[in-house]
Amino acid sequence: MAALLAPGSRRAFAFHLLKALLIGTIAVFAVAAAYLSVVIFERQASIGKLSRYDVAWSASQGVNEYLRLYQRVATLAASPNDQLKADTQLRFQILKSRLGGFSTGQFEEFVAETPERKATVAQLSKFVEDMDGVITRIDTPGQAQSILTSMRALEAELIGLASEANQYSAVQAAKVDDELLRLHSGFSAVAIGFFLCSLAFIALLGWHNRLLTQTFDALNAANDDLRRTSDDLETANAAVLGANHALATQNGLFDAALSNMSQGLCMFDADQRLIVSNSKFAAMYGLPEGSLAPGTTPQQIMQASIDAATSTQHSAELAHRSQQQLIEKGQPGVLLQKLVDGRIVSILHQPMDSGGWVATYEDITERHLSEERIAHMARHDPLTGLPNRLMLRERLEQELAHGRRHHQDTAVLCLDLDNFKNVNDTLGHPVGDALLREVANRVSGMVREYDVVARLGGDEFIVIQPAVRRDDVAHVAQRLIEALEEPYHLDAHHIVIGASIGIALASDCDGVADDLVKNADLALYRAKSDGRGSYQFYAPEMDDRLQRRRMLELDLRAADFDKEFELVFQPIVNLQSKQVAVVEALLRWPGCQRGQIRPDEFIPIAESTGLIVQLGAWVLERACREAIKLPGSINVAVNLSPGQFRRGNIVDTVANVLKLTGLAPERLELEITESLLLGDNKETLLALNRLHALGVKISLDDFGTGYSSLSYLRNFPVDKVKIDRTFIAEIAGNRDHWAIVSAIVNLSHALEMTTVAEGIETEEQLLIVRATGCDAVQGHFFSPPMSVAQLRRYLEDQRAKLTLA
Structure with missing residues (x-):
């Protein structure tokens, strides 16, 4: 023990003690430094990951x-065009790129936390997939x-997902801050311990000068470790600063996103206290x-909007109550609020898992107006x-x-307007459209305020009159x-039209x-058949007439012309020679299984169905064949309908019939009506000129009715004018x-045309017509229409009388 306490032994003991202490200190510090380096590296990686895959940033973008x-x-739905379509496709591609981050990194971990987030991301993926399939045709209607x-x-x-993402990011950033603070505290403790050990080492160094050099070297080595540890501490501090900077950047981006949103936004906590809002909401x-x-x-925000005079007390309280109901139920919902200046605001309410809620406010005035316009267009002409x-239909049911x-x-x-088609054909569709608008105004001005006036299309209008009597309806129809x-005076045009009206009462059809x-349509058909410019009430027999018309149409389509139809002929007498100059071919249908059918009943059916083309060609050929058998001084007249001009190649048909039958063209007279000339179109004029060039004569039948115009006589190649029988019937009185x-x-006569008076029934009529200078006459006074055999006997009798005279 004494030896151990000798000076040499004390120095050796001190040296070994110092060595052991030094080695222990360095080992502890090395382990602490290594641990701190690993922890700092992991925290830096976490901070980098947090910065790179920030959930709130991805969601807000x-x-x-x-x-x-x-x-x-929304803009494309209201007014589609190619520029908007291209812009919409570009925005969709950008959205797809942004949404790619929803399935990677930390965002994927965030989504996996709750089934609701998974469902939202799945809905979003489904929307992108569906949108991918229609984006190229997004401008198609609807x-x-x-x-x-x-x-x-x-x-x-999505807005709810973004709100949760922001909270998630804030929680993750807070965790990183806490870990960095704990790391900083640990490192400080290690540094203090190392400092105390260094003091002990210096004290021991004073015991023995001989160990000064070795101790100094060890201290230098320890100082080097201290500097490295300090560098690591600075790195850790820099990481903390970087995390704080990333968090500040994220907050700045979040603020920028809030400020640049097209919608206003308010977020409240579970105690209904405002957490955050944006400037768009305040401005709105x-x-x-x-x-x-x-x-x-x-409540304070509601009162502030009332004080700012942007919301009325009623609208603000109504929106507030509706939102409170959603809060109590914990349900999302959409509310609409109309502001004082007429703007429409859509309020989207979305609850949050924390118990609070977020609401977005969007000005949908234009969209609302567009939707109203679309709805109006869907239900109005x-x-x-x-x-x-x-x-x-809806109003009628009501x-x-x-x-x-x-x-x-x-x-x-x-x-239904009478002769409206002629206005379109002669003056053009713009004038026709203006006329329809004026008609709509006149009709609307003639009925009661609660009556309904509708346009079904073309020139057909419907008026619904509730709570009326039969006499009242008749009075309105006449007015x-x-x-x-x-x-009507439209674009310097003076237009006169008429109207026919069919009336049906609810009491007549349950x-x-x-x-x-x-039933009203059937009555209209009857009114037009009776001469137009009149009204008719529905009667059950009208339905019978319609059924008869349908059956006649079927019979007409299936008819064998050669077996069921025949021609009769009525003479036209020249007043100077008193001889038959022309015979008019008239069609009859005696072979119909329903009995004798009048021409004015089956010919309109043939006209409307297009069968008039084949039937008219048959009449023309049969009349020419019969005319060949008559004396050469007698011509044959055949009626042509407008349908033959519109639907058939009438010039080729006439030329082929003349060639087939061998009848001289100058012996054929083709009678046309004024309705054919109303259009005054180039095709009609060209066809008539080509017919005239073949050598046939053109007669204008029933002149003086409808829209008679002297310009027809001047502009079209007409050889003969037939004066309508309505003037002859009352010419004596x-x-x-x-x-x-x-x-x-x-x-x-001034235009070098001959004239024929139709419907001569009495001698008095004949004498008056002769006094006017008319060239020829036709009517029962001379002969009714007759068969071919009767016509031949009639002509023989006429020749015999002339010979005896």
């Missing part, structure tokens, strides 16, 4: 791009509107600075603004139900006819809407009729 795409699609519906349903889910409601401080309640067929409850009758008036017959409209006939005769 995805939502922003989604909302931008929504705006483009496509953009369909996409808006699906986007509107997903918008609330005109709220002053300071009114949206954190902690503000929804674009030309006149009147209800269309869809809205007419009025019929109201009438049944109150035991009141409802009337439907089906109105409408008179009002619509008044001249109040069934479809039957009521059908009506001086005006005598004046009209005389004027037509004189004008025709």
Whole structure:
């Protein structure tokens, strides 16, 4: 023990003790430094990962791009064009790129936390997949509107996801800060321990000068380790600063996203205290600075909007109550609020898992107006603004139900313009459209305020009159006819048209809407058949007539012309020679299984179905064959309908018949009506000129009716004018009729045309017509229409009488 306490032993003991202490200190410090390096490296990796895959940033960017795409699609739905289509496709591609981050990195971990987030991301993926399939044809009708519906349903889910992502990122950043603080504390403790050990080492160094050099070397080595540890500490501090900078950058980006959102936003906690809002919300409601401080309640914000005069007390309270109901139920929802200046704000309410909620506010005024315009267009006629067929049906059902409850009758008036097609053909469709608008105004001005006026299309209008009597409806119909017959002055054109009206009463058809409209249409058909410019009430026999017409159409289509039809001929007598100059071929249908059918019944059916082309060609050929057998001084006249000109190649047909039968062209007279000339179109004029060039004669039949115009006689190749029988019937007792006939005769002679008076029934009529200078006459006074055999005997008798004379 004494030896151990000797000076040499003490120095050796001190040296070994110092060595052991030094080695222990260095070992402890090395282990601590290695541990801190590993921890610092891991924390730096976490901070980098947090910065690179920040959940809030990814979510906010995805939502922003989604909302931008929504705006483009909404604009494209309202007014589609190629530029908007291209812009919408570009926004969709950007959205796809942004949404790619939803399935990678930390965002994937964030989504996996709750089934709701997985469902939202799955819905978003499904939307992108569906959108990919239709993006190239997004401008097709209805496509953009369909996409808006699906986007509107997903918008609330995405905003809620973004809110949760922001909270998630904030929690992750806070965890990193806590770990860095603990690391800093640990490192400080190690440094203090190392410092105390160094003091002990210096004290021992004073015991022995000989160990100074070795101790100094060890201290230098320890100082080197200390400097390396200090460098590591600086690196750790830099990582902390970097994390704080990343967090500040993230907050700045979040603020920028909030400030640049197209919607206003407010987020509240579970105690209904404001957490955050953006400037868009304040501007939308005109709220002053300071009114949206954190902690503000929804009631205070509501009152601020009322004070700013952007919301009325009623609308603000209504929106607030509706939102409170959603909060109590914990359900998302969409509310609409109308502001004082007329703007429409859509409020999207979305609850959060924390118990709070977030609401976005979007100005949808333009979209709302566009949707209203689209809805209006779907139910109204674009030309006149009147209800269309869809809205007419709804209103008719409503009025019929109201009438049944109150035991009141409802009337439907089906109105059709007379000769409207001629206006379109002669003056053009722009004038025709202007005329329809003026008609709509006149009809609307003639009925009661609660009556319904609708346009079904073309020149057909419907009027619904609830709570009326039969006499009242008749009075209205007559007033409408008179009002619509008044001249129209459109684009320097003086236009006169007429109208026919069919009327049906609900009491006549058990109040069934479809039957009521059908019956009114049947009555209209009867009114037009009776000469137009009149009205008719529906009667059950009208339906019978319609069924008969349908059956006649079927019979006509299946008819064998050679077996069922025949021609009769009526002579036209020259007043100078008193001889038959022409015979007019007239069609009869004695072979119909329903008995004798009048020509004025089956010919309109043939005209409307197009069968007039084949039937007319058959009549022309049969008449020419019979004319060959007649004396060469007698011509044959055949009627041509407008349908033969419109639907058949009439020039080729006539040329082929003349060639086939061998009849000389100058012995054929083709009779046309004024309705054919109303269009005054180049095709009609060209066809008539070509027929005239073949050598046939053109007669204008029934002149003086309809839209008689002297310009027809001047502009078209007409050889003969046939004066309508309506003037002849009263010529003996009506001086005006005598004046009209005389004027037509004189004008025709001035234009080197011959004239024929139709419908001569009495000798008195014959004497008056002869006095006007008319060239020829036709009528029962000389002979009714007769068969070919009867005609031959009639002609033989005429020749015999002439020989005896």
